[in-house]
Amino acid sequence: xxxxxxxxxxxxxxxxxDVDSRMLLVHWIRDGLQLTGTHIGCDTTSxxxxxxxxxxxxxxxxxxxxVQANGRQIMTVEGMEQGGKLHPLQEGFHEKHALQCGxxxxxxxxxxxxxxxxxxxxxxxxxxxxxSGNLCRCTGYVNIVKAIQYAAEKMQxxxxxxxxxxVALAREASNGD
Amino acid sequence: MAxxxxxxxxxxxxxxxxxxxxxxxxxxxxxDVQLKGMLYGDIVRSPYAHALIKSIDISEAMxxxxxxxxxTGKDLDAAGLAWxxxxxxxxEAVLALDRVHFQMQEVxxxxxxxxYAAADGAAAVEVEYEPLQVIVDPKKALDxxxxxxxxxxxxxxxxxxxxxWETGDRTGTDEAFTDAEANGIVVKQDMFIPRIHxxxxxTCGCVADYNKTxxxxxxxxxxxxxxxxxxxxxxxAGLPEHRIRIISPDVxxxxxxxxxxxxxxxxxxxxxxTTGKPVKWIEDRSENIxxxxxxxxxxxHAELAADKDGTVKALKVHTLADHxxxxxxxxxxxxxxxxFHICTGSYDFKHAFVDVDAVHTNKAxxxxxxxxxxxxxxxxxxxxxxxxxxxxxxxxxxxxxRLQNFIKPEAFPYRSALxxxxxxxxxxxxxxxxxxxxxxxxxxxxxxxxxxxGELMGIGISSFTEIVGAGPGKHFDIAGIQMFDSCEVRVHPxxxxxxxxxxxxQGQGHETTFAQIIAAELGMSPDDVDVEHGDTDTAPYGLxxxxxxxxxxxxxxxxxxxRKVRDKAKKIAAYLLEVGEEDLEWEPGRFFVKGTPGKxxxxxxxxFAAYTNCPPYLEPGLEAVNYYDPPNLTYPxxxxxxxxxxxxxxxxxxxxxxxxVDDCGTIINPMIVEGQIHGGLTQGLAPALYEEVTxxxxxxILNGNFQDYLVxxxxxxxxxxxxxxxTPSPHHPIGAKGVGESPTVGAPQAIVNAVVDALxxxxxxxxxxxxxxxKVWNILKEKGLTAD
Numbered sequence: 001x002x003x004x005x006x007x008x009x010x011x012x013x014x015x016x017x018d019v020d021s022r023m024l025l026v027h028w029i030r031d032g033l034q035l036t037g038t039h040i041g042c043d044t045t046s047x048x049x050x051x052x053x054x055x056x057x058x059x060x061x062x063x064x065x066x067v068q069a070n071g072r073q074i075m076t077v078e079g080m081e082q083g084g085k086l087h088p089l090q091e092g093f094h095e096k097h098a099l100q101c102g103x104x105x106x107x108x109x110x111x112x113x114x115x116x117x118x119x120x121x122x123x124x125x126x127x128x129x130x131x132s133g134n135l136c137r138c139t140g141y142v143n144i145v146k147a148i149q150y151a152a153e154k155m156q157x158x159x160x161x162x163x164x165x166x167v168a169l170a171r172e173a174s175n176g177d
Numbered sequence: 178m179a180x181x182x183x184x185x186x187x188x189x190x191x192x193x194x195x196x197x198x199x200x201x202x203x204x205x206x207x208x209d210v211q212l213k214g215m216l217y218g219d220i221v222r223s224p225y226a227h228a229l230i231k232s233i234d235i236s237e238a239m240x241x242x243x244x245x246x247x248x249t250g251k252d253l254d255a256a257g258l259a260w261x262x263x264x265x266x267x268x269e270a271v272l273a274l275d276r277v278h279f280q281m282q283e284v285x286x287x288x289x290x291x292x293y294a295a296a297d298g299a300a301a302v303e304v305e306y307e308p309l310q311v312i313v314d315p316k317k318a319l320d321x322x323x324x325x326x327x328x329x330x331x332x333x334x335x336x337x338x339x340x341x342w343e344t345g346d347r348t349g350t351d352e353a354f355t356d357a358e359a360n361g362i363v364v365k366q367d368m369f370i371p372r373i374h375x376x377x378x379x380t381c382g383c384v385a386d387y388n389k390t391x392x393x394x395x396x397x398x399x400x401x402x403x404x405x406x407x408x409x410x411x412x413x414a415g416l417p418e419h420r421i422r423i424i425s426p427d428v429x430x431x432x433x434x435x436x437x438x439x440x441x442x443x444x445x446x447x448x449x450x451t452t453g454k455p456v457k458w459i460e461d462r463s464e465n466i467x468x469x470x471x472x473x474x475x476x477x478h479a480e481l482a483a484d485k486d487g488t489v490k491a492l493k494v495h496t497l498a499d500h501x502x503x504x505x506x507x508x509x510x511x512x513x514x515x516x517f518h519i520c521t522g523s524y525d526f527k528h529a530f531v532d533v534d535a536v537h538t539n540k541a542x543x544x545x546x547x548x549x550x551x552x553x554x555x556x557x558x559x560x561x562x563x564x565x566x567x568x569x570x571x572x573x574x575x576x577x578x579r580l581q582n583f584i585k586p587e588a589f590p591y592r593s594a595l596x597x598x599x600x601x602x603x604x605x606x607x608x609x610x611x612x613x614x615x616x617x618x619x620x621x622x623x624x625x626x627x628x629x630x631g632e633l634m635g636i637g638i639s640s641f642t643e644i645v646g647a648g649p650g651k652h653f654d655i656a657g658i659q660m661f662d663s664c665e666v667r668v669h670p671x672x673x674x675x676x677x678x679x680x681x682x683q684g685q686g687h688e689t690t691f692a693q694i695i696a697a698e699l700g701m702s703p704d705d706v707d708v709e710h711g712d713t714d715t716a717p718y719g720l721x722x723x724x725x726x727x728x729x730x731x732x733x734x735x736x737x738x739x740r741k742v743r744d745k746a747k748k749i750a751a752y753l754l755e756v757g758e759e760d761l762e763w764e765p766g767r768f769f770v771k772g773t774p775g776k777x778x779x780x781x782x783x784x785f786a787a788y789t790n791c792p793p794y795l796e797p798g799l800e801a802v803n804y805y806d807p808p809n810l811t812y813p814x815x816x817x818x819x820x821x822x823x824x825x826x827x828x829x830x831x832x833x834x835x836x837x838v839d840d841c842g843t844i845i846n847p848m849i850v851e852g853q854i855h856g857g858l859t860q861g862l863a864p865a866l867y868e869e870v871t872x873x874x875x876x877x878i879l880n881g882n883f884q885d886y887l888v889x890x891x892x893x894x895x896x897x898x899x900x901x902x903x904t905p906s907p908h909h910p911i912g913a914k915g916v917g918e919s920p921t922v923g924a925p926q927a928i929v930n931a932v933v934d935a936l937x938x939x940x941x942x943x944x945x946x947x948x949x950x951x952k953v954w955n956i957l958k959e960k961g962l963t964a965d
Contacts, residue, residue, distance in 0.1 A: 094196040102684065138852075
């Protein structure tokens, strides 16, 4: 089995490492980099607990090899809070009681983020479609929908930076080091 | 028992304390635990549902780079660990010795330096099997020519029948049926409650870490009952209990799945004891669905006797229960069919008789209480289906039939025909509220109009009664340990509190709600109370969180421990204020001298005094512990109304509305209660329309993964509507009853009743769950009603 040396930017921080060809991205992020906010809930790309953003696009990190992430920009749940300020989605999940056991939450937040980037003002139906690749066993989704609506309103009302901008800023900062 | 309720902190929608870590990805679940030198385990599983093991060859596996050890049943047998007790008193193979009993049964455990190496090693273990005849259908398990599935216990159990259990008044019930056959009406119905799986999004797993120097075993475990698991590890493995520490960290959903002990846990412990290194074992989703505790799988025949006017008289139920290869049901010793005898439901039956035969098949072991207080879901389903069947046969409105037969509010405490004492209830109140909220009469008019136009619309009702909060300890146990629960309250000198509880949260929000209970009792902010749980080295002994027992039992312990603190604080107040205790009055947060409100001491001042100026006749400090053994169970209830439209072209059922009125007694946190109801309803929707674990005739599981096992997504789940009535429990210190499982218990039959109601005019009387479009479409086709 061959190994590969990869460079990946995660939440604005540059990481590099040697990975086996078959190493799943989620295992590298969780076990290798100890960013354990990204979870694993199935083995068939069904549950979405491992959802992250790869170059701004929601991606199930259990269905991508680590080597495929070489040179990419990744965002995980750990990158949402900026400068001690929760992202409106994180705030919405708390305010609207959109989580119980918390296990699906990071993936839901990432799916919600990807949705709001594409569609800043989604309808209830569009939100449900947007999170339909993510399973939650605790909440019945009602409050997750409300939390994403909360975030959508808040992001429209305020001068919140869009996430790609945040990641780009963080990247500049890290390059400047 | 005192029943005064202090409002401060109770009944308020406090935002959850635990959210802070979860929304940042900082929750710590078992698979997040990473220890130095940690090894990984993977399990070799049987591809056959029933076979003899002829040989196991580990030589190739041991050559795989990174593989450290391969443990087989023979290795465990040498240590006396090849078998372990189940929670139902059966024995279950940890690793199979000479025979496998279900597909995916554990055969060998490979330990390696990485997840990948462990999986490679598992794939390299060569096992030779000789397939045997497979029994999948429990109805065939008792055939005279059926193979004996458990020869290991043939001395105790010579057939595949695990038990026959019966309860109730057979003679009185038979007489009532004879009378009804002559003068009233008897309705009969077969129904099957399919095998389903709790499938929490986090699967089961552990990290076992045996430290040879301290001789202490620490196990991070996906456990709903860490103390019980510690005791079982001590008994089974012969380890000193004070040298075992079980930590149930953040747990990603439980729903009963994480109550049993699974072979992987035992193997990881053995591997750590053997290697001296920490060993992590995390099952994947396929392993979770295919091998860990399933639920339901009850084949029910029910008969109901009533007067011609619909007044119910007697209920007779026979059930065939499929417990799979090992009887690993999680239920109290006294009650092999759990609390199935709540099946008289919310109705005033004079007589009832119930029997259950449980059998082994070549399917995964279990019969666990999936978001259900030991078979209550099955019981509630059958009675609510039977009430609709009676209404159907009498041509009566199902709501009116229920209102006619409800146990009346003034009849509580009510002794049921099967000898349970229901603590409190107002069933009419809940149903009438639900009917008003949906404009029931208007819906019936709409349905009539639609029927006239050939459209299919149905309205389903479920007026369930739950039974939760086990103990009392004299009746309820887990593996012999009485079902009490506990809380320890430590008030620090500055008046801030650390509380530890014997139950464990898997998303229920205990860190918030238990803080609210203490805050309410002591008149302070929940922000000043931190709640810890899940670590057996620090938490007081408790039986764990399942069967909606945390609030009824540990919640009571928490209120009473806080009252002990308040009682001591009162003595200190009397000393400081130089008055008798009888001269003091309490208002939330402070004691003051009667008639002189200005002269008083806050709970914070009293806490400080407990450490700095304690009366000489008292022990210093301000702490209390309470172990609470409830005098009775609690009986939450509710009425749900479901409205469905059926697509004649596809057979698709669309839930247009679902109104859930719940009554769980005093509410601690309405936001959390509503969240629990949303989630529980979704887990009731799941078996009604989507989920069932299925097998082919060779015992191959057909949907052991999330591609094929259909957990509802946001697309299938309707926008649940909720409302409530409040009928406190008279015996619970704050009147609370527990709510987590009510919606899962109550919802399936509301949906099934609605679908059957939509098709009732076509002569449809019952459809078994899950009601797939295929089933409905076939009915429509048979009736010549499929749209083009």
